[in-house]
Amino acid sequence: MIIKKLLIILLLLISSLFSTENKKITLYLDWLNQFQFAGYYIAKEKGFYSNYGLDVDIIEFNQNSNITNEVIKKPNSYGIGKASLIIDKYDGNDIILLSSVFQNSPLVLISLEKSNIKTPKDLKNRKIMITNDAKEAAALKTLITSQGVSQDDLIIQEHTFKIEDLISGKTEVMASYLSNEPYILESKKIPYNIINPNDYNFNFYEGILFTSLNELLTNPTRVQNFNEASLKGWSYAFKNIEETAKLIYEKYNTQNKTLEALIYEGNVLKKLSKFDNGNLGEINPEKIDEIKRFYNFLGLNKNNNIFDTNSIILNKTEVIFNKEKLNYLENNHFTLLVEDNKIPFSFKLTNQFKGIEIDFWNLISEKLNKPFNIEETIDNKMFNIFSNTVKAKFIYSYEGNDKNNNYILSKPISQINLAIATKNDKNFINDLSILSNKKIAVLDKLNIKNLLEKDFPNIHFIEVNSVENGFYKLKNNEAYGFIDNIYSLTHYINKNHLSNIKINSTIDYSLNMYLQSEKKDYKFVDLINSAINRITKDEEKIILNNYQQILYHDRINYIQFLKYILPLILLLLIFVIFNIKLKKEIHRRKEVEAELLKLANKDSLTNIFNRRKIEEICEKELIRSKRYGTHFSIIFFDLNDFKIINDKLGHHIGDEVLTKVTQTINNNIRESDSFGRWGGDEFLIVLPQTNENQAKAMILTLEKNINDLTFDVNSELKISCSFGISEYEKGDTLDSLLKKADKSMYTTKALYKQELSKKT
CATH class of the missing domain: 3.40.190.10 (Periplasmic binding protein-like II)
Structure with a gap:
């Protein structure tokens, strides 16, 4: 008997070892x-x-x-x-x-301020500690070479990784990390300079x-x-x-x-x-x-x-399932538990469920190539529907913490913006901090009250247990505003025709959308997570956008209208419907034609002429000048260091810069002039009846206005452009005219870089 027990224990130990082997x-x-x-x-x-x-x-x-x-x-x-x-x-x-x-990369070159080493060109004939590993130092060495400094111009020293060698003067420059050595120098109150490859567009x-x-x-x-x-x-x-x-x-x-x-x-x-x-x-x-x-x-x-x-890059939208996962997917059924009348998350329309939850559930089903079920529940409770089905439901939370240990959450599927509703007479709220000493109602299910109190200690946040209660406090002046997700707020206002209440603004918090399942069904959550990884931003955006403007409709009134009113006016509609349709079709075609013309001729970001259109205008002016012998000039220009703006501040800031510059140009050229985007940050201005000197005078005006531009996101951001001019001469073609302007622009840009180099 003892031997038998020992054998069982031994088998359990071996089984345990094998069960955890793949998880180590x-x-x-x-x-x-x-x-x-x-x-x-x-x-x-x-x-x-x-x-x-x-x-x-x-x-x-x-x-x-x-x-x-x-x-x-x-x-x-x-x-x-x-x-x-x-x-x-x-x-x-x-x-x-x-x-x-x-x-x-945090890898930089650091030197003491007293050594006066500020740019790569200052490294000539200086002692520099840099690793001999070509791979490790590639960004630094490429930066140095790109600035016209040869490796032979440097006194390379073996890297000791000791900041004391820099302080004592054993070396003048050392390769280091932005996150480490600068702190040591600052703590010792030693001024220093940094040469950062990121500042020169060497981004690793x-x-x-x-x-x-x-x-x-x-x-x-x-x-x-x-x-x-x-x-x-x-x-x-x-x-x-x-x-x-x-x-x-x-x-x-x-x-x-x-x-x-x-x-x-x-x-x-x-x-x-x-x-x-x-x-x-x-x-x-x-x-x-x-x-x-x-x-x-x-x-x-x-x-x-x-x-x-x-x-070489993990594709997070594609997952290769092993045999075990495929078997699990094939041998199980999966059911989403939903509630009716949760517009726009889940609701019935002609006895069929619709809504954000339904669309995401169906999308996950498509990703896994497995048909999923949908069942209606009361209060969205997790109870058995079929014995052989795995059940799930959507939940919404700021952090996703599930206090019930019997359940497990998927990774976030999407985010739902939170907003604040107020009465119509309240001003726009661009920052919650302006609501000091105000009472703001917050739905308790959001689990966000503690976070809001931490971020805004001067606001009195009061929890309410329902959307109805939140709006009640708002209508009766017991609360200045009410915070909930933007969809629920919009739906309730529309449903109850609250003409004196509005969505004041969105706030900088979002609810994560998760799928919740029982902990025993962790394999299902793994599958769900793999499908969520494969949901693209465009797919997510399409689903959410479908429900941005959803409104409440009173079904009873609608049915009554169809039953009693519609038959009475049906005869009248027969007489006028043809004319109405005809007028609408004509109007629609005109709108489509106008929109197509706009799309064909305008740049979508800056709303000025696109390359095709400005090129066409330029060709027409060339023909006019050839025929009548009139003056005609073009200005070709681009933005200086625009790539650095995109890389450092992000493409959304780059787009704002392009938009402001084009607006400024548009406001400072003549009505007879034409302005278009050639591509990227390159632009072309067509100047009829204009000689080179007149074009130069215009450039002076444009330069001043562009230099005066300010930006909300960064008040210190300054923009400048490199302009090139070309005046039509006999025999010029569009190609030769553009080449002269391009050459002129790059001469200007070379001067700009030379001046910039002197300043640095």
Whole structure:
């Protein structure tokens, strides 16, 4: 009997070992413990990994090992690397890039202020500590070379990684991290200068999470889960920098850094991650292509290998299911529990369910290529409908925390904006902080009252248990405003014809939309998450936009109208309907023609002529000048350093700059002149009856007005343009006219760069 029990225990132990074998993960760091890897510590300590059944062992950097080799050769392995992983791919390593935590590299050149080294050209004949590894120093070395400084002009020293060598003068410049060495110098009150490759458009990724192709093919869901949990860890770390720094200080502080140094590092790295712009983890194929060109230029692709950029990046919209997942999907039924009359989330229309929840559920069904069921419930309770079906329901929450341990949530599917409703006589609210000492009602189901009280301690937030109660307090002046999701607010106002209440503004908070299922059905949630990863932004936008303007209709009145009123006016409609249709069709065709003409001739962003139209106008003026011998000039120009604006401030700011510049130009040219966008940040002005001197006079006016432009997003942002002029001469064609203007513009641009160089 004892032997039998021992055998059972032994079998259980063996079974346990095998059941956890595939869940053990090793993560190799490319440096020593510090905030640079905070997201992974958080994911481990907060249980984000364990929620996916992952047991992660984090290994500090060891200079005697090669991280890429470790990840390729050892199963269940992941690593952190730099943009130099591209070279590893060139060398034949089958790796997959999952996410890049830092959109810009923190690697810079630092020097003491007293050395007066401010630009790459100042590095000539200076002592510089930089690693000998060509891959590691590629961005810095490319930057130096691009500025006309030869490697022979530098006094290269072996890198000791000791800031004391810079302070003592053993070296004049050292390659360092923005998040580390500057803090040390600042704490010692030593002024310093930085040469940052990012300022010269040498943008490399850093902190890249990667794994092997074999790991992706054999464990696709695990790869997705590990990546998702890691990014969740990073999101938490950047939202809670001080708490995270304290964790590292107490548990992962092998370098004995101070708590203040770790907090400083966290704030710098958060900016480099572009977390606040929503770019955390992003890997852009175009940027990878640019990095590939850098390495090819430097001769680091020794075998001249070629690979498709998309083959190295994890496609988060495509998941390869293993056999176990396919069997689970095939052998189970899945049912969404919905309620009627939750417009626009779920509601019945002619006995068929419609709404945001229904559309997302059907889209997930399409992604998984499996038909899903929909069942109506009372109070959206999770109860058994069929014994062989897996049940789910939508829930909406700010953070997604589910207090009931019996249930598990999917990853967020979409976000629903919150808004504030007020009476019509209230002014527009552009910031909640202006509501100091006001009472604001908040729906208790949002679970956001504590956060709002933390962010706006001077506002009195009161929770209400229903939308009806919130509007009651608003109508009876018991609350200044009422916060709920924008759809529910709009629907209630329309349904109840509340003409004295309006949606005042949206607020900077959103509800996440999740699918909830019982914890025992975790496999279903894994499948759901894989489908959610494959939902594109356009698909999400289409579903949400379909319900932006949904209005409440009184069904009883509508039915009564159809039953009694419609037959009485039917005869009248027969007599006039043909004429009405005819007039509408004529009007519609005119509108379509006008819209098509506008689309054909206007640039969609700036609303000025597009290239095709401005080119056509230019051709006509050429013919006119040839025929009548009149003067005719063109001005060709572009914006100086526009790429830097896009890269540093984002394309939405770049679009604002283009729009303001074009508006300024439009307001300062004659009615007889024509203005169009040639492409990107290049523009063309057509000037009939104008000679070169008159065109130059116009440029002076345009330059002054453009230089005076200010921007709300950045009051210090200044814009300038490089203008080129070309006056028609006998025998000129459109091509020759443009070439002269283009040449003139680049002469102006060269002078601009020369002046800029003197200033720096």
